[in-house]
Amino acid sequence: MAIAIRLLLALLLLPLCLLADCLPEANVQLYAQQSWIHKDPSRWQIMQKNPYRGNNSVSDMAIRYDNRCELIENALNTDISLLALAYYPWQTPAAFEKDRRRTRAALYRLSFSYQLSDASLITAGKFSAKPGLFYLKSPADLLHNYYAGFKPGRIYDPTLQEIYSESFWGVKLSTDALNYAWSLTVVPQLTQIDKRYESSGSWSAIERSNASERYLLSYTDYRLLAHTPSASLRLGDSRTLAVADSFHPAPQWTFNAELAWHAKQQWRHLAGERVEQVQNGIFPSVLFQRDRRNGIELALSGQYTTYRFSQLGVEYYFQSEGYSRHQWRRQINFIRYLNQRTGFAPVDRAFDAYKYLMAAEINNITNKGNLQGKHYLNTYATLVMNDDASLRAYGIVNMQDKSAMLGVHFNKPLTQAKRNIDIYSGLYCTQGSSDSEFGLFGKTAGIYSGFKYYF
DSSP states (O other): OHHHHHHHHHHHHHHHHHHHTTGGGOEEEEEEEEEEEEEOOOSOOBTTBOSSOSEEEEEEEEEEEEEEEEEETTTEEEEEEEEEEEEEESSOOOGGGOOSOSEEEEEEEEEEEEEOSSSEEEEEEEEOOOOOSOSSOOTTOOSOOOBOSOSSOOOBOTTSOBSOBOOEEEEEEEEEOSSEEEEEEEEOOOOOOOOTTSOGGGSOHHHHHSSSOEEEEEEEEOOSSSEEEEEEEEEESSOEEEEEEEEEEETTEEEEEEEEEESSOSSOEEOHHHHHHHHTTOOOSOOEEOOOOOEEEEEEEEEEEOTTOOEEEEEEEEETTSOOHHHHHHHHHHHHHHHSOOSOHHHHHHHHHHHHHHHHHHHHHHHTTOOSSSEEEEEEEEEEOTTSOEEEEEEEEETTTOOEEEEEEEEEEOGGGTTOEEEEEEEEEEESOTTSTTTTTOOEEEEEEEEEEEO
16 A cells, blocks of 8 residues: 555656746736726616626736646647636625635646647646637537636736636547547536536636536548538537538638537526416525527628738627527516515515526526527627737627627737737627616626736
């Protein structure tokens, strides 16, 4: 037994000793962001008060450590990424905005890759899946996890991407040849989610990443001159078959298409029978559930890129499991029902508890990259300027209830600082009635400014 323990310790310490030689190759980035947020009164009421603060300012900071290093030449590589996050609201957040803590340390990636041959690789540890082809929602992105940041504000990268969405623990076997590529990814279930009445940012990292069992087999073909077709099959917690293609008829033009068939709903929906139970004086422990109903997702896009790399694009997204008008109206009517005061304290507290549960469920649907309606349109334009600055405008419209999210984002590298700093700023707003998807939590307007410093 003692010999076995010594051998195990040696195996654990070997990668740490090898990592010490990689420290000079590290990439460290510091983010700092200040934002101001205004919210109109929402449909929700907690103890007859708005659960969102009308005006607030939030300071966010993050430091990120990234290191990709060759531990053994042509054989063993490592990829490590650590992140520390903190935020400070200038006014106390209201009921729906509170987080358990205002600082967080996260292990984003820690993986080791072994070269089996010139084209084949096996990777084990904590890592991320390759994203899909679309900005709004990619049906072929089958290993997406929950957002892990804070609720009042989100730190953005200068490229407008969020700097942190949870990665997963798993094993991946892949081959990348001249004419094709394939991979098999195994994501084991290591826990289950117990507190769905809380936002995913308050869950543990393992709950956000490995609460379901997933096996993904993907294949991409490079033999066609203008097309890059791919197919993916996911098994485990739910079965999905997805196909995708990226078509380049000319260097400036790109057309993308993704289609996914699901054997089970991909996110939890408000259950009509549970709503009826509450209205009949029966109080179930859960209101949302996933049903074994077949569904499809479809995404189509076109993008034009100028010779100076400015871009114009449009995306359409459809999901069959999105709420119909009738289902969405039932959810709104149920929120109205819960807002009424009975004068009987235990029932009023139960109604408020249900509203917390519903708001958390809806928030977590978004935190996993899902939308709640059926039809969406996303348009964007990025203008690249002479000094490498860029200006991006975008608009996302729920075509069913006509609500929308609009925004503008500006990024400027400081060339006089040898491009060690990017400064960025932006503004956004949501439009729509309090009964619509983008207006349900109150119409919002926000302004943010920040910088990213490269050490």
